[in-house]
Amino acid sequence: MQAAYQEALKALDEGEVPIGAIVEKKGSIIGRGYNRIEQLGDATAHAEIIAITAAASGLSTWRLDGCTLYVTIEPCIMCLGALLHSRIGAIVYGARDPRLGAIDTHRYREELEGAYGFFPAITEGILARECSQVLSAFFRDLRMKKKP
Amino acid sequence: MQAAYQEALKALDEGEVPIGAIVEKKGSIIGRGYNRIEQLGDATAHAEIIAITAAASGLSTWRLDGCTLYVTIEPCIMCLGALLHSRIGAIVYGARDPRLGAIDTHRYREELEGAYGFFPAITEGILARECSQVLSAFFRDLRMKKKP
Numbered sequence: 001m002q003a004a005y006q007e008a009l010k011a012l013d014e015g016e017v018p019i020g021a022i023v024e025k026k027g028s029i030i031g032r033g034y035n036r037i038e039q040l041g042d043a044t045a046h047a048e049i050i051a052i053t054a055a056a057s058g059l060s061t062w063r064l065d066g067c068t069l070y071v072t073i074e075p076c077i078m079c080l081g082a083l084l085h086s087r088i089g090a091i092v093y094g095a096r097d098p099r100l101g102a103i104d105t106h107r108y109r110e111e112l113e114g115a116y117g118f119f120p121a122i123t124e125g126i127l128a129r130e131c132s133q134v135l136s137a138f139f140r141d142l143r144m145k146k147k148p
Numbered sequence: 149m150q151a152a153y154q155e156a157l158k159a160l161d162e163g164e165v166p167i168g169a170i171v172e173k174k175g176s177i178i179g180r181g182y183n184r185i186e187q188l189g190d191a192t193a194h195a196e197i198i199a200i201t202a203a204a205s206g207l208s209t210w211r212l213d214g215c216t217l218y219v220t221i222e223p224c225i226m227c228l229g230a231l232l233h234s235r236i237g238a239i240v241y242g243a244r245d246p247r248l249g250a251i252d253t254h255r256y257r258e259e260l261e262g263a264y265g266f267f268p269a270i271t272e273g274i275l276a277r278e279c280s281q282v283l284s285a286f287f288r289d290l291r292m293k294k295k296p
Contacts, residue, residue: 042201043210043234044192053190062191077260078233081226081250086191100263102229108256112225115248 001094001126004070007034007047008134014039018134021047021071023055023064023088030067031055047071048079052086064088072131074101074124077108083120084112090121094131149242149274152218155182155195156282162187166282169195169219171203171212171236178215179203195219196227200234212236220279222249222272225256231268232260238269242279 007020011034023031033050037043048071056062068090069083074097083091096105103109103122113119155168159182171179181198185191196219204210216238217231222245231239244253251257251270261267 037210041208041210042204043212044197044201044230045210046233049192053192056190060189062185062189062193064191076229076233077256078226078229081224081229082192085194085224085226106259106263108225108259111254111256115254 001070001072001092001131003029003032004047004072004094005127005130005134007032007051008072008131011035011047012134012138018138019047019071019073021051021069023051023067023069025055025059025064025067030058044078046076046079048075049082052082052088056086062086068092069120070126072127073097073135074103074105076100077102077106080108080112084116084118087118088120090123092123092126094124094126095128095135096124149218149220149240149279151177151180152195152220152242153275153278153282155180155199156220156279159183159195160282160286166286167195167219167221169199169217171199171215171217173203173207173212173215178206192226194224194227196223197230200230200236204234210234216240217268218274220275221245221283222251222253224248225250225254228256228260232264232266235266236268238271240271240274242272242274243276243283244272 003022004020008018012018020034031051031054033047036045064086072094080102151170152168156166160166168182179199179202181195184193212234220242228250
């Protein structure tokens with residue numbers, strides 16, 4: 001999760017919402033990503049999507065079974081869908097997203113498990129305070145800048 | 149929808165599951181995409197994601213409000229999430245996906261509308277027979293090929 005957190009700091013440096021992700025397989029990092037929505041002008045450029053695509057590219061297959069995604073914030077429904085399509089084995093996340101979190105905050109899980117026939121193992125709360133604080137600080141600064 | 153169907157035929161030509169999509173704004177096509185999962189080795193390479201990214205690239209913004217996505221098959225949860233993030237105004241689809249369809253087949257809609265604070269206008273059933281038939285024929289051929 002430290003590596004995912006380092007990715008989030010890269011997003012912060014570039015003025016993006018600081019969320020980072022990595023894909024791990026057998027102890028090695030095989031994909032990294034951080035949120036680049038504004039920079040790429042692409043609503044799909046979430047940390048998880050970039051990390052999944054990087055990992056798949058390295059493995060030369062879209063199948064990520066046996067891999068674990070680490071991400072600083074609870075994935076949204078788009079990223080959870082992408083993780084299901086990639087057949088990822090496990091998801092570890094830092095802090096919950098009280099607005100758009102699609103694993104434990106909003107519960108689409110039972111319906112999705114029925115449709116896809118599996119669901120990755122979920123672990124939450126790893127480095128939660130750090131992952132959450134960097135995000136809160138970003139939005140606090142943003143609000144300050146917007147004030148006249 | 150004819151243009152989205154033509155995209156699906158491109159996928160078919162390349163041995164991919166034949167699903168196609170376009171993004172339209174004020175009567176012009178501003179993004180096209182067809183399913184390229186196997187070719188790109190990327191589980192996120194659905195027709196809708198490629199069309200959204202192409203449209204955003206052309207407009208130089210991730211915001212697709214005022215745009216309509218046409219897609220031959222009911223979007224999955226990943227693509228629906230991407231469409232919500234892009235703030236797309238409307239979704240028009242051909243045939244339902246009885247396995248993974250995330251708009252009318254499985255109902256995540258009320259929960260998602262609450263989380264995102266809006267939901268695109270939905271129209272279904274346009275060119276449904278053609279969109280569905282090309283998909284059924286693809287899977288029938290695939291099963292035939294797999295038989296010894």
